[in-house]
Amino acid sequence: MSGALSTRGKESQHGAFEPGSFTNEALGGYMQMLRERVFETENAHQYFELLLEDIVEQSNILSEGAVVVALERTLLYGGYSLLGPLFHRQRFISVDCSPPSADERGAYNSHMFDDPRALHVKYDRRSPEHATGLSSGSADLVIVPNLVHHIRDQQALFKEMARILKTGGQAYVFEPLVRELHQAPDDYLRYTPFGLAEIFSQHGLREERTRTTGGPFSVIAYCWSQALQFFPDSERAKMQHWFETEELPRLTTWDRQHKANLVRGKTSFPMAFSVLAKKTT
Numbered sequence: 001m002s003g004a005l006s007t008r009g010k011e012s013q014h015g016a017f018e019p020g021s022f023t024n025e026a027l028g029g030y031m032q033m034l035r036e037r038v039f040e041t042e043n044a045h046q047y048f049e050l051l052l053e054d055i056v057e058q059s060n061i062l063s064e065g066a067v068v069v070a071l072e073r074t075l076l077y078g079g080y081s082l083l084g085p086l087f088h089r090q091r092f093i094s095v096d097c098s099p100p101s102a103d104e105r106g107a108y109n110s111h112m113f114d115d116p117r118a119l120h121v122k123y124d125r126r127s128p129e130h131a132t133g134l135s136s137g138s139a140d141l142v143i144v145p146n147l148v149h150h151i152r153d154q155q156a157l158f159k160e161m162a163r164i165l166k167t168g169g170q171a172y173v174f175e176p177l178v179r180e181l182h183q184a185p186d187d188y189l190r191y192t193p194f195g196l197a198e199i200f201s202q203h204g205l206r207e208e209r210t211r212t213t214g215g216p217f218s219v220i221a222y223c224w225s226q227a228l229q230f231f232p233d234s235e236r237a238k239m240q241h242w243f244e245t246e247e248l249p250r251l252t253t254w255d256r257q258h259k260a261n262l263v264r265g266k267t268s269f270p271m272a273f274s275v276l277a278k279k280t281t
Helices: 024-038 048-061 101-105 154-164 193-201 216-230 233-257
Strands: 067-072 091-096 139-145 165-176 205-213 272-279
Touching: 024 048, 048 139, 048 165, 048 205, 048 272, 067 154, 139 154, 154 165, 154 193, 154 205, 165 193, 165 205, 193 205, 193 272, 216 233
Parallel strands: 067 091, 067 139, 139 165
Antiparallel strands: 165 272, 205 272
16 A cells, blocks of 8 residues: 555544645556546546546646535445545545445455555445535535436436535546446436436536547447457457557547548547536526
8 A cells, every 4th residue: 555645544534634734646546547547647647647647637626625525336346436636636525426335346446456556545425416415515526427327316316416516516427428238227228418417507517518429449349348248258358459550550540530520510429528517606
């Protein structure tokens, strides 16, 4: 475990770490761990770079001591927040929104934190996403990273986000446009950026910025990465080698070279997107 861990240790709760607890070196190592072990951005999951870039940007913009609430599913990672260390200058509150089915699945990603670069920030409370128990108008920023599609009651989720935000506070959501059916049965929908902006507006949250990432070739690469899991063990290693050495580099190159649909106007094929919105009332 990194020596940069100071007051934010395994058992600390409720944003109780001192501003600046983590050194730049420790944070750099943690970011690299996220890229390599958690999000695997060097392969077909490159779209998660958008999430990491956005989060780093927000952590740099927000003032010291600002209240940041993240609605996460930390139980998958042994109860540790993926984003908490990046908001070490702010008062960070991690709300674990794992459904009861998560207890049965267990912390199957906890091994990712068995890494000397890991910074261990425990979740602060476990509660439903529609009833966090946090005070109204208490948060400067609410983050929902890669989770909205797992929430059954969408209206209740966005109502709660708006409730706990201060007027002028911001909501940030990162979502995939293309994903396999996963964590069944807790997988309910896929938004477009326009659909997400619309539901934000219904709850007094005005879209400020939308970003997209990837294109049709990164979508193909992602689908290939999932399809490989359907091959039997006797064939998978060979197919994986082909994909990583031949197909993935080619698709990645095409994705960088061919950005626009040259046949159909008003048409695009991003892999994922993020929306930042502000509470106006």
